[in-house]
Amino acid sequence: MDLRYTQAEQSFRTGLRTWLADTLPALPSKPSPNDWPGRRAYDTHWQRLLFDAGYAGVDWPVEGGGRGSSPVEQLIFKEELERAHAPYVGVNFVGLLHAGPTVIAEGTPEQRQRYLPPILRGDEVWCQGFSEPDAGSDLASLRTRAVRDGDEYVVTGSKIWTSHAEVADYCELLVRTGAEDSRHRGITWLILPMDSAGVEIRPLTTIAGSAEFAELFLDGVRIPVSNRVGDENDGWRVTMVTLSFERGTAFVGDLLEAIELLSKSVALAHRTGAWSDPGVRRQAGHLKAELDALWALTKRNVSQAARTGVPGIGGTVFKLAYTETRQKLGEFSLSLLGRAGLAAHDSEGLDGLGSLPAEAMVEDWLRGISLTIAAGTSQIQRNIVGERILGLPKEPTRGL
């Protein structure tokens, strides 16, 4: 067990840090959260800057056009970006973290040539059409139907939780090509051009009041068969292959942001006088222990990925623990705000307290609520730990 970085790792960090210090001050100001065209422009501009500097796709293999960095360098990359408050991956998320890796692993040479470079350059944006109103945790029950008609599939159905749909060029789409009850054996992975006829997008407003997600309605949408990645009815496996690209760094930015939020909460408690309460200090101290442990667990998971080349089960353990800690931290910061936290709007405290940072803290608290739901609810994650790590009997599942 060695927590020291090698000379090569340190020089990667130094080079990145220098580039960030030179590049970030020249960025335009951030667009408002509901200005989708503005967000696309901002996020893709940032991706282009990364591309020009050779930092696009650090976690992509070289044969896919990426940098092919080691898991430890990926960790350093995400750590440095977060510490420098660089822009988030934003609208590039699905392309860089899911659709791109899928095309790398399972796409034809033509598909790789066509779709990968524009993702890395920030020219094209992807969204994800996996979940459906009736297929959430039980994704394999999805019903969006694709019927073959010559060189095309004709697709009808609906998708939900499709982030960035309004500004996306393509959608990675899971459709049912097998029999109605074929579950994971009858699913196909398609590339849907978002400007196809019959695609309707309806924004979905979250409890945070933002239009972060959309519903996607597909009515007889024609998709060329050449847009299929992998074989017909093999889409479940194609989707799972992508998950193996994860190297334990998925939450690095999030975690470091949480550590900073704790520090801001402690500063707030000092300003309001709440810090004199041992109960408040105890909560803060406990949160520090949890966040530090999660940072150590991140390094453990990254090291494991570096050794074995495949992600361990550590990612599931991390997500379960992190999401609950993050929600506790949200509750903690809101309790410190008291009645100033009843509006997501900074307000002036009494007696020279100055401005209370309610906007960021309330937003963060609300966003945090999604963490134990998105990308596999905590209940599903516990099933995974119970069944895949501990070997406990599986849940009875219809059709399996």
Next chain:
Amino acid sequence: MDFELTEFQSDLATGVRRLCEGRFALDTLRRAEGSDRVVERDGWRQLGGAGVFNLCLGEDTGGLGLGLADAALVFEELGRALVPGPLVASHLAAGLIEGADDGSVVVGLVERPSGGSGATASGGLAIPVVPVVPVVIEHLADLDVLLAVSDEGVTSIEPSTLDATRMGRPMDPLTPLWSVSSLPAGTPVAGADVSARWRRDGAVLTAALQIGAAAWTTELAVEYAKERKQFGRPIGGFQAIKHLCADMVVRTEVARAAVHAAAVTVDQPDVGDALVAAAGAKLLADEAALANGRSCIQVHGGMGFTWEVPAHLAYKRARVLATQFGTDHELAQSLAQSLAQSLAQ
């Protein structure tokens, strides 16, 4: 950076596990339940021979010259096997008290009550002192040497000179207890720097014992959940039970990462603040051992409430260890202090 165990470290842990399975099987250990003496001298010397006490001593002084990270892995295995006795105290005393290093002398440790805040003499951040009222001493009848630790340093007390009362019905039947109304001054054997280091390293090694036990109770619970059938199915197939077990894994793995990181940080001071890491690790390891002990009993249902099923032994040991080298409240306050300090910087 490679935070995985080296091959040597895996082998070291496996070796100690084998020793524990052979020499310290739980059924054998349980024969001493309720006794005044639970340290079996020959076994203690075997632990010494395996390097449990002299692991971190320099090779020039007859030790193995290894780091606290290696020691933490060894103690994880000892904790997993519920090996009784003053393991951490004897490890810390090796090099200072003759014979502690090879297991021929059994050394105990007690915090000298100070009524102080727990800050070290230098005023820095510290693993805080447990407020000890009454002064409770573990394993007194087994001890050759008793060391009292305070902010000022370490003194040696001749165990036979103590006017101590055996406490009836100790919580952990394998951790016999005595109480004394006061501690004699004893003979000074080490200064403030040593007591500060012992409190830090003792917290890490005690935390390692705790995660070992937390992992063991998880296995015990899972094993039972696979075998025990109700409503025609193994109870581990029900989410209510499965999720209890999953949470046990999560607690253990998060705490284990913290304990290993704290131990490595002691060995590699450039990578972080070892005191802060030690406090956080002890806090989470205590919680994991306690919560997993309780969950293990719960998964066993009525059987878990019987003396026969060993789940309670792990739970009670966790309770004992949670009072040593910092309690939850003190550790969290100490971490809060570190947050306030980094804010000031």
